[in-house]
Amino acid sequence: MTPDFEVIPIGEPRLELLRREQRMKALIVSGEPIGKGRARFGQGRTYTPERTRVEEDRIATLWKQVHGSQPLAGAIRLEITLFRPGGKRLKWPLATPDASNAAKLIEDALNLLAYTDDSQITTLVVKKRIGPAGVAIRVGPDDEALERREE
Secondary structure (H helix, E strand, C coil): CCCCCCCCCCHHHHHHHHHHHHCCEEEEEECCCCCCCCCEEECCEEECCHHHHHHHHHHHHHHHHHHCCCCECCCEEEEEEEEECCCCCCCCCCCCCCHHHHHHHHHHHCECCCECCHHHEEEEEEEEEECCCEEEEEEEECHHHHCCCCC
8 A cells, every 4th residue: 555645855955954942942922012112210229110120020921931941051043023903094014113222121021041141152043023912032042152153
């Protein structure tokens, strides 16, 4: 009896890509994406705006529930996709939050959980897309960062 399918070898480059994908940790956070608020000054001290602190805590809590708090070592790849509904009045994805401010909020929220420090992030990909409000986060080793390039 012959099978109804054909096995096609995928080759080393594609196999390595599949291995990397399997090591990525993912998290979906529902709700409107926000950017990191600027530090505030008052009564002789600096503090993080409450809206920023609450969102960082929410992302950190969700990450712990799904992945625990075992930070990855070495070079890190962080991929973030911000989703908001489009429409005539909302010029998304060209509207706030800034991609860089949203990324900074997520980077800080995942410190000591996904990685020891956000200085480990060697590849950062941030996308803004139309869709149901939320954020898709993927974190994993950045093997490409450690490859030696011969020029």
